Amino acid sequence: MEVQLEIAEEAVKVFVAALQCLAQVGKEFSIECEPTARRLTLRALNDSRSASGQFVLDKTFFSESQGCSVTLEGVNITSKEILKARFNGRTPFLKCKVFAKSCCNVFRSLKHVQSVQLVLLVDQEELEHADASQENASQSEIFEVDLDCIELRWQLRCDFDITKTHHMKVQSCQILRAVFDKNACPNRWRTRCHHLSSLLAHIHHSNEVSVTCSATHVKFESYFPSITDGKPQLQTETAVESTDFSEYILQPMSNSIDSQLIFCIKEIRALLAFCKSSDVLEVSFFYSASGSPVLWMAESTSMARFSIELTLSTIAAFLPASQALCEEEVRLDSTNNVPTSQEPLFSSQENPRYLTHSKRPRVD
Secondary structure, eight states, rough: OOOEEEHHHHHHHHHHHHHHHTTTTTTEEEEEEETTTTEEEEEEEOSSSSSEEEEEEOOGGGTTTTEEEEEEEEEOOOHHHHHHHTTTTTTEEEEEEEEHHHHHHHOOOSEEEEEEEEEOOHHHHHHHHHHHHHHHTTTOOOSSSEOOOOOEEEEEEGGGGGGEEEEEEEEEOOEEEOOOOOOOOOOOOEEEEEHHHOOOOTTOSSEEEEEEEEEEEEEEEEEEOOSSSOOOOOEEEEEGGGSSEEEEEEESSTTTEEEEEEEEHHHHHHHHHHHHHOOOOOEEEEEETTTTTEEEEEEESSEEEEEEEEEEEEEEEHHHHHHHHHHHHHHHHHTTOOTTTTTSSSOOOOOOOOOOOEHHHOOO
């Protein structure tokens, strides 16, 4: 079985930018393809499972002339009904895992590339194994057929009728996805990508960023987990009013507590770099409470539909809202009057939280 996906020249830049973004999340890509829906999904997961990335390509992303073609046992399948009939009414689902660095090396230069064809190959042995597994299961138990690819092939059509072909050996994998229901999320805001980039541009020499959300403003500051090593640390803080966001919905846990979210900044910079390369204007942010995972999402507004999501784990920390309101006064008074042995004005509790994963749900 062979599935071919054609990426036009105007979409190659977006596709490569997504690969580079996900490469900042994990060392391996999980590639999933649903031929009947002409949908391709790329996922990345870091080693500690504290960050997960997902890039979804809709059928409108691929070339209209070629699109998605399926060849099964030497016969070109023209409709999804015929393809599902081959698997007794079930939906075939191709998957594999490949190293992120290998995929990025294929697209080191795009100067003369006109189009890219991605080919996923499944051998006859895997098809026979899928047929045998269907016979042992009832119709109500299985709605999809998982097929492990044996090879991934990239064909780059370049100027002067030059075609570059890259063959990649792949590994079988179990599909994992971050469990995050953004529709049920009580807190969210949306802003322009260049606006968020300007806020984070002032934070240097810090691997993590602290985001404090209140009813009136959002504060970004550099975060250092330990300041007892004797090294001087540059603490940077920027704040923006909530009215400057395109959308701002906040439901605080109580009247006296503000939400402070601490997570890694490397993945956020990678997301903003992708948005700049793919001309995505806005990025959305979803969260429930301190210590729970957060979701960053960006999607296209053009005819070629695609979306990218980053789910990050956070460290729990709580700040009294009264301190946020009189932050300047507290800082000035503490310089002259507060003894070094005095307890801090608020207590923070750091509990590392990790993402919850599950197998990919069925898509009707």
